[in-house]
Amino acid sequence: MLQGAIAGLASGGLYAVLAVCLTLMARLVRVVNFAQAATGMFGGFCAVWLVSMLGWPIPVASVVGILVGGALSAVIGWIVATWLSEANTSTRSAVTVGPLLLLISLSFILFGNKPQPFEPIIAGPAFQLAGVTVSWLTVTTVLLSVVVAVASYFVLSRTGVGTRLRALSERPITAELIGIPSRPLSVAVWAVTGILSSLVIIIVAPSQANDATSLSMLIVPAAAAALVGGFRRLDLAVIGGLGLGALSGVVAQIDVLSAVRDFVPFLVIVGFLLWMQRKEVWDAAR
Template identity: 45%
Template sequence: MNIIIALAVGFSSGALYALIGVGLTLMSVLTRVINFSLVAVGVFGAYLSIRTSPLIAGASLDVQTVITVVVAVLVAALISGILGWIEATWLSEATTTARSAVTVASLLMLISLSFILFGSQPQPLRPLLIGPAFLIGDVAVTKVGVAMLVAALVVGILTWIVVNRTPLGIRLRAVSDRQTAAELLGVNVKGLQVGVWMVVGGVMGLCASIIGNTAAADATSMITLVIPGTAAALVGAFKNIPLTIVGGLVVGALQGALTAFPSTTQLRDWIPILVIVLFLLWNQRKEVWDVAR
């Protein structure tokens, strides 16, 4: 039973990894950028929203919660939009590798700002959802885990509908596949790319607000969730959302399984890195095979 409980504990983390991986996959597919600063943007918005508490101290707890969440989403969307505008303005013709490398600089900048503004001490970022969603015998599945999984599924389904069934989706595919041709046809390439950055950034701000301090106590540590999120996205090759969701759940489950044994608990943080290394080696091996053929 211990291993089952450990897997259930890993489910919550895995669902969060899946949602982060979905966000990274959307950015890769629609904007040709692997946005390593995505989690940092959401976390920065969520933690900065705490600073509004003194301004709304007279309001009821529910009103305070709504205001802080709205602020988190708006701040994250704004920061992400600014980063997207920079990419679309000065790196529109750059390779995916170059565009993605710039987001590493953004990540480091946001980590530095988070450390300066929030320090390394725990911040009073309360999770929006507390407690178990339901029980299966002695195993409790948390509300946060269910919310993250549902959010990942909803984002994936909505993206598929928009991309494949709407005129907006046609423009988004055109921007992703043939940017120059889309510009010649009068498509607002920069506006669409910035819009994608803002929407995904806002989703990450909402995500950080929902989980609160359940994943990490301080902003800097919470930003490192981009590592298991990247591992999940790699399972789907930054293209396949269903596989990305499965990858996130598998990474979380493996981490949970290790916590069932005291001797292996310390190894749980190595699981995402191991997944990343294995998939990179597999992809490299596949390329070698293709060349040999």
């Protein structure tokens, strides 16, 4: 059990970082970005292509791939901020399904539909815990999720940019009237979350099913983790991601349950939605 839980924390860190990105997007630009993982996937595939086809050094190709992911996310954000600035959250979120499908299809055309040969950037054992070996990958992803959440909290609560972002998310019309540049700030949020998604996917992809569809569908466990915090709280998004990763790792160790491992995020989503709506459901059942 412990071995499975610790092994699952590597994926849990990935879920947590993506969940933090989803939470920031929901809080600051009123979007549940279904293309969050897809932009990271495409950036990662570009990095792999630069290494395998052009012989670029892995660090340089990784940086370029991360920037590509950030740029793609910024373009999507610019489109949403320009033509859907007055739309509600549901409409703005639904639009991101288009880029999700487009990036998957484009990756099939450019890179093929087979898993990509990602080279491990971080590998090897770090230390042992209760007789279980903890890898550097696990340590890195867990620490990265915590650092991203803490840094986001301090930026939002302790800086002028954070104050403008919070004003833009809570009182968008008032913020624009007092001169806060809504579109550049919104696009910047999209770009930063795209960079973070690309970074963590490039790090973790060698240990995942790294075809385009599987990496893009990481949005499902990430959304489940973000839902733990109600798409509002960064700390609970991290806890949700790490907990979901550990739970999936434990389930994978149990023979009779291993076949349903991929359904765990869906069960978490359904469970939290029912819990959040419990009062209405109970009142209707009376």
